[in-house]
Amino acid sequence: MRFFIIYALLALSICLGAERAEAKVYIDLAAPSIKRLPLAIQELRYLGPDPYSTQEREHIRQTGAIMLSTLKKDLKFSGVFRILPNDAFIEEPSEAGFDIDDMDFKGWRMIGADAVVEGRFRLRDKRLIVEVRLFDSIRQTMIMSKRFIGNPKRPERVAHFISERLYEEITGRKGIFTTKLLFVSKRTGNKEIYLSDYDGGHRVPITANRSINLSPKWAPDGTKMIYTSYKRGYPYLYLFDIKTGHDEVLSSKRGINIGGRFSPDGKSIALTLSTKKSPDLFLLKLGGGGYERLTTNYGIDVSPTWSPDGKKLAFVSDRSGNPHIFVLDLATKRTKRLSFGGTYNASPAWSPDGTKIAYARADGGSFNIWLVDAEGGRQVQLTYDGNNKSPSWSPDGRFIIFTRIENGTGSLYVMQADGTAQRQISTGAGDISSPSWSPFLH
Amino acid sequence: MKRFFRFLPLILICLSLVACAGKTTVKEDSSTAMDNQGDTMVPDDEKGVGDSGIEESNMPGDKFREAFVSAEDREAATRAALKAGLKVVHFDFDKYTIRDSDIAILQADARWLKDHPDIYVRIEGHADERGESEYNMALGEKRAMSVKRYFESLGVSGKKLSIISYGEEAPVDEGHNEEAWAKNRRVEFEKLR
Numbered sequence: 063m064r065f066f067i068i069y070a071l072l073a074l075s076i077c078l079g080a081e082r083a084e085a086k087v088y089i090d091l092a093a094p095s096i097k098r099l100p101l102a103i104q105e106l107r108y109l110g111p112d113p114y115s116t117q118e119r120e121h122i123r124q125t126g127a128i129m130l131s132t133l134k135k136d137l138k139f140s141g142v143f144r145i146l147p148n149d150a151f152i153e154e155p156s157e158a159g160f161d162i163d164d165m166d167f168k169g170w171r172m173i174g175a176d177a178v179v180e181g182r183f184r185l186r187d188k189r190l191i192v193e194v195r196l197f198d199s200i201r202q203t204m205i206m207s208k209r210f211i212g213n214p215k216r217p218e219r220v221a222h223f224i225s226e227r228l229y230e231e232i233t234g235r236k237g238i239f240t241t242k243l244l245f246v247s248k249r250t251g252n253k254e255i256y257l258s259d260y261d262g263g264h265r266v267p268i269t270a271n272r273s274i275n276l277s278p279k280w281a282p283d284g285t286k287m288i289y290t291s292y293k294r295g296y297p298y299l300y301l302f303d304i305k306t307g308h309d310e311v312l313s314s315k316r317g318i319n320i321g322g323r324f325s326p327d328g329k330s331i332a333l334t335l336s337t338k339k340s341p342d343l344f345l346l347k348l349g350g351g352g353y354e355r356l357t358t359n360y361g362i363d364v365s366p367t368w369s370p371d372g373k374k375l376a377f378v379s380d381r382s383g384n385p386h387i388f389v390l391d392l393a394t395k396r397t398k399r400l401s402f403g404g405t406y407n408a409s410p411a412w413s414p415d416g417t418k419i420a421y422a423r424a425d426g427g428s429f430n431i432w433l434v435d436a437e438g439g440r441q442v443q444l445t446y447d448g449n450n451k452s453p454s455w456s457p458d459g460r461f462i463i464f465t466r467i468e469n470g471t472g473s474l475y476v477m478q479a480d481g482t483a484q485r486q487i488s489t490g491a492g493d494i495s496s497p498s499w500s501p502f503l504h
Numbered sequence: 505m506k507r508f509f510r511f512l513p514l515i516l517i518c519l520s521l522v523a524c525a526g527k528t529t530v531k532e533d534s535s536t537a538m539d540n541q542g543d544t545m546v547p548d549d550e551k552g553v554g555d556s557g558i559e560e561s562n563m564p565g566d567k568f569r570e571a572f573v574s575a576e577d578r579e580a581a582t583r584a585a586l587k588a589g590l591k592v593v594h595f596d597f598d599k600y601t602i603r604d605s606d607i608a609i610l611q612a613d614a615r616w617l618k619d620h621p622d623i624y625v626r627i628e629g630h631a632d633e634r635g636e637s638e639y640n641m642a643l644g645e646k647r648a649m650s651v652k653r654y655f656e657s658l659g660v661s662g663k664k665l666s667i668i669s670y671g672e673e674a675p676v677d678e679g680h681n682e683e684a685w686a687k688n689r690r691v692e693f694e695k696l697r
Binding site: 207210211213216219220227253264266274276277292296297317318336340341362363364365384406409451452469470495496504 | 542543544545546547548549598633635636637638639641642643645646649667668669670673674680
């Protein structure tokens with residue numbers, strides 16, 4: 063019997079040990095300070111048949127180059143890797159290893175690479191097939207071996223999916239590389255809505271009606287968006303299906319139908335309607351549930367944002383004189399003021415983990431992005447330069463995208479949620495406003 | 505039975521190893537063959553947008569486009585309204601109360617409306633570009649509401665009056681300075697018939 067217990071414990075420990083090795087998290091994002099993992103990404107080798115023309119050769123070269131640069135850009139963006147320069151590599155791309163026995167782990171460690179990405183690709187039957195392996199050069203093990211199959215016209219999209227897997231493998235968390243952005247641009251002279259990748263790439267128009275289109279916001283499942291448009295003369299709220307292109311009116315009450323935001327369960331929409339007295343917050347219950355009034359006061363109540371549990375709404379109201387951020391508890395109907403400083407506080411955005419609310423605050427002149435604890439209290443300023451508005455959180459809560467206005471023209475910026483690593487997001491479109499970061503899409 | 509217990513540990517080890525192997529999603533083999541089960545199919549971007557997804561929803565007879573495509577057009581509309589006998593009023597930053605200096609203008613506007621019972625007007629509220637677009641939409645609405653209520657208090661029939669807000673979206677002056685902003689914070693009128 064004693065033997066039985068010993069054997070059982072042994073069996074258990076073998077199992078747990080194997081489990082731990084498999085789920086090893088190389089970078090702990092919850093740690094107070096993240097030590098960036100030095101990562102080498104080797105050029106992706108072409109393994110298909112020899113190209114039959116110089117044009118095809120060039121196409122193959124470009125496919126590989128786009129994927130490599132996208133992988134490097136994505137993983138650098140995440141802020142948790144130090145991407146080593148390829149010209150420091152000892153291994154020649156043409157002799158790159160792919161099998162664990164061929165890996166020169168010593169060589170990789172010599173140049174300081176703790177982890178190495180090796181990849182190869184083929185183009186066959188109108189498909190781009192990429193095989194990627196991730197190695198731990200210190201433990202000399204393979205962490206990941208995956209094949210990706212996608213559209214050869216969109217090598218950067220295939221690379222975003224690869225980045226997503228690599229990031230997940232190393233941090234144990236979902237990445238944001240396959241998420242998307244909605245935003246408004248005046249590039250054609252009219253405010254129209256556009257969709258792009260998270261990094262501003264692959265921009266496509268969603269509206270082209272030459273009226274005024276405003277405030278695009280994602281449905282929680284990422285397949286639809288709501289927006290306000292003047293295309294029928296008055297500011298009505300519309301629902302647009304991103305998958306099918308189907309467009310329908312959601313709210314066409316007399317006056318303004320603006321600032322619509324889906325509840326986290328997708329069943330209702332908080333929005334501002336103007337009744338006889340003033341613009342107030344309402345709840346529109348989808349599926350024929352009608353409207354429920356949420357606020358009643360003489361002033362302005364706009365720009366609601368849901369707490370992730372769907373129990374509260376933060377919004378902007380001028381009930382205390384000038385625009386401030388308030389939180390409404392939907393069950394108790396009690397309202398609490400969150401902002402006290404500044405002369406103009408706008409565009410609140412609740413963080414995905416529910417603990418914080420980002421908003422834009424002006425102290426007379428230009429706006430800056432601030433954070434406040436969702437329960438109230440501590441206020442932290444995140445931006446200092448320029449005129450910054452309209453914060454929107456990445457679905458993993460690690461980033462905030464916002465608009466910076468210079469000489470009356472807006473452009474997209476992104477930063478880590480603590481205000482560091484601010485950089486511009488290039489979409490190729492001019493005069494941008496109202497960015498909205500998608501939920502996880504894949 | 506005793507015999508069974510002697511082998512039980514061995515059975516357990518075998519079972520647990522099988523269980524562990526089942527949970528391993530990434531095989532650490534060094535063979536070149538890829539694990540087909542683990543393929544990630546990268547879906548194409550949404551078909552709905554970019555191709556057929558682009559809508560063109562201005563219908564013939566939609567007055568919107570002709571009237572509000574550009575600032576020039578807007579100025580023409582304002583001039584037409586002035587000709588019609590209605591004057592534009594302006595507002596202080598982030599305010600929707602009627603200025604004392606505009607009371608006389610609105611009283612004259614109200615008299616003119618009462619003298620022309622067949623004319624229906626749309627009261628258009630506007631804001632300057634500062635602040636936030638949704639708030640400015642509500643601000644324009646409040647400004648238009650203020651003027652409508654003042655007209656009604658002077659005896660103009662509410663049936664003749666409708667309102668719309670353009671927020672910060674339709675400035676008369678595209679400049680980014682105090683002078684432009686002061687001009688853009690306004691309520692103006694469009695004759696409906």
